Structures are given as C-alpha cells and as structure tokens.
Amino acid sequence: MAHGSKLMALNSQRMSILLPTGQPRIESMRMINITKRFPGVLANDKVNFDVKAGEIHALLGENGAGKSTLMRQLGGLYRPDGGEIHLDGKPVQFKSPADSIQRGIGMIHQHFMLVPTLTVAENVALGLPSSRGLQLDLDKVSQKIEKLAQRYGLKIHPDAYVWQLSVGEQQRVEIMKALYRGAALLALDEPTAVLTPQEVDDLFKVLRGMAADGHALIFISHKLHEIIDISHRVTVMRDSKVVATHPTAGSTKTQLAREMVGREVILQYDKTPYKPGAAMLRIEDLVVMGDRGQKAVHDVSLIVREGEIFGIAGVSGNGQRELAEALTGLRPVQTGRVVVAGQELTHAKPAQRIAAGQSAIPEERMREGVVKEFSVSENLILQDHGHEPYSRNIFLNFDAIAKESKRLIDEFRVKTPSAETPIKNLSGGNIQKVIMAREINRKPRVLICAQPTRGVDIGASEYIHQRLLEQRSAGTATLLISEDLDELLALSDRIAVMFDGKIMSIIDRDKATVERLGLLMAGVKA
C-alpha cells in the first residue's frame, strides 16, 4: 500500500519496533504546555499530558473540562495557540487530520465519524489512495480488514452497510479504520457512553490486547469505575487545567471524583423508604410507530405509582425516545391506552396532559425543552404564560414574571448572569435546572423524565438527582428513562429494561445488578 510505505520511509531513521500491523510503534507522545483559546474561553491552560507505547492512559474530567479540545489538537482538528507536541522526543505539528493520521495517530470520536450509507469497507477506504489509481480496490481493502479483524478480535463484516450495524459494531468499525491506517496511538473519546455493559467488556478486551501489542492508548471518560478497571495511569482535568497525574492502581472512586469536581461528591443518596401509593400513570398495550414506519414501541404495559421512581433502562434506539414522545403527546399512539391520574389521555395534546398534572423533562433539551433564543425567564413561563400570575387577559404581567423567575433561579441554583440572559448561553447543567424548575414548579402528579443528566456535569447531576428524590418523597410518580445504569440504580424503585421496543422484564431495585440489566439490554432473557 502506497500510504503504508510512505509512513515506513518516514520512520526508517529510527530503529523502531514494529506493531503487528507492520507499523512502527510510537514509543512516547508528549503534549507540553498546550494552550488553546476560543473567543471568550480558555479551553486548555498549559496542559501537560503524555502516553507511552503499551500503556493505557485515562483522561478524566467533567464535560467542558477541556479533554476533547486537547484530543482535537492531537488529531489535527485544532491547532494549539501555545505549547508543543512531541513524538518520540521530536516536536511535530499537525496542520490537519491527514497530518496526524500520517504520523500514526488514530482518533475515535465520541460521535462516530461513519457514513451510514456506505459499507464498512467503503468507510475504511475513504480518503485513502487506491492500489488501482483512480479506481477503488475494495476487494483488497476487505481482505486486509478481515486479516486485521482476526488479529485483534474485532468481529466485522466488510460488506455490511454501516446503518445496519449496532452501536457496538459501529465502534469496532471506528477502531478498524484507525488500525487500517496504521495507528500506533489510539485516542478514544468517551467510547463506552453508548455501549451495554457486555459490549464494554468486549471493548476492554480489544483495548488490553492492543496495549499488550505495543499500541499507546488514550482513554477519555468520566466513568470512574471504568477508568479504575482499564487504565494504567490517569490524568484528571478540571477547568481547562490538569489537576493530577498518577498511576491508577490504588486510586479509589471517591478520590478520583474529588479530583475531578474539586470537592467531596456524594456517590450514594439517602432515599426515604419506598411507600408506593395509587397508580398515577397507567400504560396498557401501547404501540407506537418509529420514524421509519416500524413498531418502535411494541405492546408496552406498565404502572407507575405515587411516590415511586420507575426506571426504564436500555441501549439508545430501543424505543425509549418514541415511548417518551408518545407519553408527552409529540408522537401519535397507534393502539393501547395511557391513563394519567385516572384521566384517559391516550391521544391528548400536550396542553391537556399538562392540565392533567403531567410534567416532562425531554431528552432533547435544546430542541424540545427550551426555546434557545428566549431568555431564562421567558423559558421559565413557556407553558404557563397564559394564566395568572404571569398574565391577565392578553397582557403579560412582567413584574410577576420577574419576581417568580428570580425565586426559581435562586431556589434551583441556576447559574446565570441574569434572568434576561438568552438560555443558549448557559451550560447544559444550568439549562437542565431551568427546565426542572419550570416542570417541578407546576407540582406535577406524574413526571416523565428522559436522560435528565446526559451531558450534565457531576455537580449539577447530583443536584438534579436530589430534586428527583425530593419529588419522590412528595408523592410524584416519576418515569425515569435513562441510558446511565448508575443513575437508574441510584434513583429507581423498580427498573424495566426495553429491548427492540418491548419490555424484557421489570425488576425490583434490590434485585437489579449491572450484569443482569446488561444482559436484558442486549436482548438476553435472564
């Protein structure tokens, strides 16, 4: 392969040990005093980070701590404003992703960089020169993919279309893309965010194998137990700076959490005893169609009681989104019944549901939760602006709105310059707090809550969790849809697992374990 031989020539001066892929190893990569600014933000402040061949180095930090920015500079997507990157002791500059790939660096981005309409082989071959000049050589590419797949234990079919693949399979394609390009150093940005626990185990096997072969690996995550499980060393970032680098062995979750957040963090909540009351949300044989006309929710029946948090677990794309949309009136119900507080609301519009005492915290908070351009206070009265105290007849009562906004902002500890600030300028966690404030202020009897802490930092997550538990104590029936098993296990009283639109099983909290939920999420009946 022309690309490979060029890379070999580039490295021929160094007496390098070859990887099983035939590429030279990267013995060491150092990022020294890296500084990166964006308008108004210092994203990386004199960051030092390094990784060696055969090592898995974890990069830990909250959303917005600067991890992804750091990696994007390694991947050639951004250029540092200050500092140097050294490969095997020599300074290098990455002007583009192609530069960085050429030097043996592979990036696995958090959002997969795959073209769904192309096959696996086409995705791998994209951007590479062909052995036949202008014409593609997909047959040769497929052969090489199969050879690499066998070597690294990555199960992949080169001729499958990417849209047909599961999330775990798509991730294997991403790793294959990097290996195929001769990556000696692989940086994985939140690779486990979308995987089932079993898929995480498989991934870890592959990563350990790669490290043993002499690859250098960077593992970015905010999941503490995974970092303790997989990494040799860990670097913690907070507020654009590195706050600690040390061997992982001997570190505890509590210690890592403290380093990441900068204060003590509660990893376990005190819950009041479980005292379920009357059935508040009753779903009977619900069928809802998905975007492609398939049955996305398939005969789902469940009951959520007063003072209960009912969790729904599942890998993204198994009908949870459609279920939440049907329950909030955003997606038509095909057959079945939905009863809220004794009122039949199967086909009701959102306004009727709100009137019946149902609140909702939507999954897509920027699209369905708020109006981005509106101010914080306008977003706080979004559904309730039509009646007292916010308005009289057709006129808005600005004094009342300002007073109530101030109270909610204080009570929910929303960090915002003012109530008039456009909400899009707030962080994810603070936007979520505004939505919570609006929805909980209505004193709901039923709360539909989807992915409440996705993309929210630990501090805000903790606060949101406390508020949800408060609602539980106050008697609200909460349906909590989440892909975060830790969150479900910490809050729920009962947990249902959705797979392929169906409920696999409903388990009481004290009988639920990560392993058991993981198998159900993968479609295996326990």
Added chain:
Amino acid sequence: MSELFSLTVLTGIAYSGIRLATPYLFAALGEMFAQRSGVVNLGVEGIMLMGAFTAFAMATWTGNLWFALFCAAFIGLLMGLAMSFISVNMQAEQGISGIGMHLFGLGLSSLLFTKFLGSTKAITGFQPIKIPLLGDIPVIGEIFFNHNILVYLAFLLVPIAVWVLNKTTLGLKIRAVGVKPEAADSLGVSVSKIRYLCVSFGGVMAGIAGASLTLALINLFQENMTSGIGFIAVALVYFGGWTPVGVTLGALLFSLVNALQLWIQVLDKDKVIPSDFALMMPYVLTIAVLAFGKRTNQPAALTKPFDRGSH
C-alpha cells in the same frame, strides 16, 4: 389526430425525445454531482442562459462551434465557482443564493444580447452524424444513431458518471461528503475541495446544456429561452433518486413528454387540445414528481454548510 399513432410519427417523437434530452441530461447530471456533495445549486437555469448566450455569440462572431462550446463551458465554470464560493466559504442559504444566480444569469444574458447582438440570424449548428452500420438499421437507426455530436456526448456522460460515482476514490469521497462531511473531514478529505469540484463541474455542465440549445437544438438565442429547463433539471435529480441512471430515465421521460406535446401541437390542426395545455404538460409532471416522489436516497447533508467547529 389519428396519425399520432403511425410508425412515422412515433419514430419522430422518439427521435425528438432523445434529441431534446440533451440539455436536461447535461444540466441534471452536473447538478446531481453538486447535490451528492451536499450543495443544491438552484442557479442552473441562470447558468444555462449565460451558456446559451455565450455559445451563440461566439458562434455568430467566429463561426467556430467547438470554440463556442468551450466558451460556454468556461462561463459555466466561472458561475459554478461563484456558487461554490457562496455556498462553501460564505455558507449562504443555498435556495436563496441559487435564485439570485438564476436572476443574475437571466438579466445579464438578456442585457448582453440586446447590447451586442439584438436580433440576429440563426446560426448553422452541429449537424446530425449518422453512425455507420448502426444508423442503417430501420427505425432503431433512425431513432438512436442519427444525432448531432452533443446528443452522443450527453449519453456518453451517463456511464462515466456511474463509474466515477461508484467505482473511484473520488466518487467515494463525494458520496461521503454529501452524507456526513465531518466523517470525511476527520479522515483528511477536504470537504471544501470536493464541494468546489462538484459544484463547478455542475456549472460547466449547465453551461454546456445551455450551449446545446443554441448550437444544436434551436440555433437561435432568445431572452429566457431555457423556459424552466434548468429548474426541471434540479427536479430531475430528486426524481432520479440522486443516481445517474435514475436521472437519465427522468430526463428521457421529460423530453419525451416535451416531444409529444410538440407533435400534438403540429398534428392537432382542429385545436381539440388547447396548445397551452400541451405546453403545460412538462411542468405539471415536474410538480407531480416532486410532490409524490420519495426522498429516501436524499444525501443527508444536502443544503447544510460544513463547519469544523460546529459539531
């Protein structure tokens, strides 16, 4: 009207249909590449008008048809580059900027025509070339193998487009950029380069499509002479499901309807069918196709500007 179904007339309709497909094919295949890379160029009609005028003026002044064709292609390239700059660098709303490009081409071609030519005589365009042997086959030969060079070139473009799109590294890049530009970018493929290339190629093809009107089909220039062919070409890309073969079938369908309405106007001496109705047929078909056609193959990033920082 009964003579409509005689062999001579049917042969005539089929022959005209193939001949009239030329501008649709050039314009729609070029536009297909632009759209596969993620850019809708609604200015095809304006570029065609400029191509038609340029070719006609050059043919009138120099008498060299090939030079005239080259100049039309060059004007198409310039306008394609302008459209690339507007959509790729400036990240403008493509629908609106395309309409601007159309009005620019419409106005400028009329202005230049009035200023430099006014009313002129028809030129002698490209003449039919009968292919040896094949051209002698009864009916078939008459329909397919006795056309001017631009018709052959237009149809030759189809297999080339299929090959480039599906079998080459360039085609793979185009397909990727139109669906998920950030993926292509992360592998070192320049999204801007690919889009510039495709939109500019579309411009060249639109210029040639316009030239095919003045150099082979009508041999005259009139203000707004394209009368919607450029817009239909954009619609044909949707109709053809963004594939070269689909686009070709669509182009043939439209040109056959066009040929049919021309023959109806000629044969229908008693005006049983009002000529306005016949004229309307291609446009009604366009609307029907866009309203009822499915869009399952639409490139996911169509009309969306790419910005590395925004994801």
